[in-house]
Amino acid sequence: MKYINKNSALAQEFWEKGYVEDCPIYDFHGHMHEMFGGYLPAGEPEQMLHTMKRAHIESFIFSSHLALYSAEIGERANQEPVKKYGRPLRAYLGVKSYDIDFERDRKALEENPDVYAGCKFLTDYYGVRLEDPRHTPYWEYLNEHKLLALCHTWGGSAFDGPENVRKVAHAYPDVTIICGHSMHGLWDEAIDVAREYPNVYLELTAVMDDRGVLEKFVRALGSERIVFGTDLPWFSTFHYIGCILDADITDDDRRNIFYRNGQKLMARFQ
Amino acid sequence: MVFYDANLSYGTEFNVSRTPPLPCRTIAELDDALERAGVTGGLVRTLAADMSGVVVGNRMLADDLKTVRADLYGMYTLVPRYTNELPSPEDLPGVLKAWKMPVLRMNPRTHRFLPKAGVLREYLGMAADLKIPVMLDTTCGITLDECYDLLCAYPTLTAILAYSNIWPADRYYRPFLSQFPNLRMELSSMITDQGIEDLVRVYGAQRLLFGSRFPSMYIGGQQLMLRCAEISDADKKLIAGENLRNMIAAGVSADAEVLK
Numbered sequence: 001m002k003y004i005n006k007n008s009a010l011a012q013e014f015w016e017k018g019y020v021e022d023c024p025i026y027d028f029h030g031h032m033h034e035m036f037g038g039y040l041p042a043g044e045p046e047q048m049l050h051t052m053k054r055a056h057i058e059s060f061i062f063s064s065h066l067a068l069y070s071a072e073i074g075e076r077a078n079q080e081p082v083k084k085y086g087r088p089l090r091a092y093l094g095v096k097s098y099d100i101d102f103e104r105d106r107k108a109l110e111e112n113p114d115v116y117a118g119c120k121f122l123t124d125y126y127g128v129r130l131e132d133p134r135h136t137p138y139w140e141y142l143n144e145h146k147l148l149a150l151c152h153t154w155g156g157s158a159f160d161g162p163e164n165v166r167k168v169a170h171a172y173p174d175v176t177i178i179c180g181h182s183m184h185g186l187w188d189e190a191i192d193v194a195r196e197y198p199n200v201y202l203e204l205t206a207v208m209d210d211r212g213v214l215e216k217f218v219r220a221l222g223s224e225r226i227v228f229g230t231d232l233p234w235f236s237t238f239h240y241i242g243c244i245l246d247a248d249i250t251d252d253d254r255r256n257i258f259y260r261n262g263q264k265l266m267a268r269f270q
Numbered sequence: 271m272v273f274y275d276a277n278l279s280y281g282t283e284f285n286v287s288r289t290p291p292l293p294c295r296t297i298a299e300l301d302d303a304l305e306r307a308g309v310t311g312g313l314v315r316t317l318a319a320d321m322s323g324v325v326v327g328n329r330m331l332a333d334d335l336k337t338v339r340a341d342l343y344g345m346y347t348l349v350p351r352y353t354n355e356l357p358s359p360e361d362l363p364g365v366l367k368a369w370k371m372p373v374l375r376m377n378p379r380t381h382r383f384l385p386k387a388g389v390l391r392e393y394l395g396m397a398a399d400l401k402i403p404v405m406l407d408t409t410c411g412i413t414l415d416e417c418y419d420l421l422c423a424y425p426t427l428t429a430i431l432a433y434s435n436i437w438p439a440d441r442y443y444r445p446f447l448s449q450f451p452n453l454r455m456e457l458s459s460m461i462t463d464q465g466i467e468d469l470v471r472v473y474g475a476q477r478l479l480f481g482s483r484f485p486s487m488y489i490g491g492q493q494l495m496l497r498c499a500e501i502s503d504a505d506k507k508l509i510a511g512e513n514l515r516n517m518i519a520a521g522v523s524a525d526a527e528v529l530k
Contacts, residue, residue: 003273003308003497004490011490018498038438042464051463054498187291209436209461211488212291232463234438239461239495246307246490248292 004245010254011245018238019056023255025237026262029150029180029205029229030062033077036069043233045081045089052088055237058259059266060088061150062232063120067094074099075108082115090269092120092150095138097128102137109141117269118148118176123159125152130160131167143172148265150203153179155186162189169197176265178227181206187213191220201261205229208243215248223253227261273309273493274341274511276456277407277432277481281317294485297334297342304340307489310511311341312481313373313405319347320380320410325355332369343518344371345405349381350389359396366402372518373403373430379411387423394420398427401452402521407432409483414442421450428517430479432456438465447473454513456481457492466499466509475505479514 004011013020033043042048043065052060064077078091093105093116109116119138123130130151142149149168153160162183169177182202183190194200202225207213217226230240244254280300283289294300300314316334319327324347331344346366349355357365366372374397378385387394397404406417406429414433421427429452433443436459443460446453447469457466458481469478480496482489496506 001308003271004493006306006308014494015497018494035438038462039440040438041462041468047464206436208491209459209487210291211484211486216291230463234463235436235461236463236465236495238498239491242494243488243491245494246488 010251024058026059028227032064035065061090063092071099090117097126121151130164142175153183203229205231223256271510274514275312276479278314301338315345345375346371359392375405377411385416409434428452438462458483475508
């Protein structure tokens, strides 16, 4: 019996062990630690590293819930796990729109070049637009240093919808903008924005529970501008791998999404 | 592993905005999709029961079930008895058996009735007595609040809870597993990392059912998650299909006893 997708050799290989030696995973959308809105059975760094090892995750870029939501704890929650465990961990500095202090954050970025790959913008949660002037020094810094910006993006949002992404993608062409959740729901607009701006990538967290969207992305955009992400420890890495193996795309597309695109984006940090 | 999927559907949605990007319009398409994914059988509903109506839809599903290769069982759609559209609670078990539809379901918002225990009491009472499973799916016109109220009125009901919420939602659904001993949880939206392992530790594998919610969601996601879960092979087999088959068999045998 063949499972998941009898037409995919890669699916059958993953079925055997849960990972494939020459197909590592690059996860561009992670978190860590406790989260106010739900119980996470495996949110501590050691538990997550266990999952990462089992799923053959070669690179995991995260921003701790505590860095994003707790002004009291802040970046310690990102820095300590990366310093303690190293690879595959890298962090996004949380741009806390409710507690902006660019000098504090610039210092954190510059003192910890081995910790950070860029910044995380969670503007929907904070009620502040991506292009808000309070964020300008962060975008300028990211642009100057050619870093990553993982942006929570959601269809219909006034804070991080397609028009907001267009504004920052246009103004800061040297920032690699990873659209977390791919402007969820406005799939055609997400494709349009990615076509218009070569520095924009679509990311798959919370996309994979809508069967057919990935196929739409790949048909319209190709698989070179799509990166893997899970919100781990929210969503199971294995669940997301299984969805991508099930999708009606080629194994070559799957490899682009699982690691080839990620390797290109992360090469400078290795 | 032998997979039986507890949450399948097919048919044509008339509201274009609710049509999934990759719909599954016919049972033949569903049959092919199950074969592609290595799924042996499962529980299926037809959208026709909600789009066309319960009388037409239930009959259509019964007829369609005769045409498939997969070992599929139907979900029979209920409305309250007071309009006499469906067989009476006394006659319904025989129909379910004859039509290979051993599970009841409902869509109160679409069919426009109150999802109250008193409104459905004849059917739910019969289902509780005969151990006929009732699917409570929050994508089908019933809220989690309403499911909870129904189960408080029928705490021993054999029920399947399909809670559509991919957020880590244990605070919502664990009270159901704790308080209603004959309730099983369908796992299509339970995609939290190490969530299966944690639920098995607390409630045991007997309470969990593999389900995909195909065609709205991928079958492969939950398959690989279960395959890679750090639980025993015996527990994986239970979740993958044995629990669902046992539920169906229990309903059928209780029904047979009563029908004697």
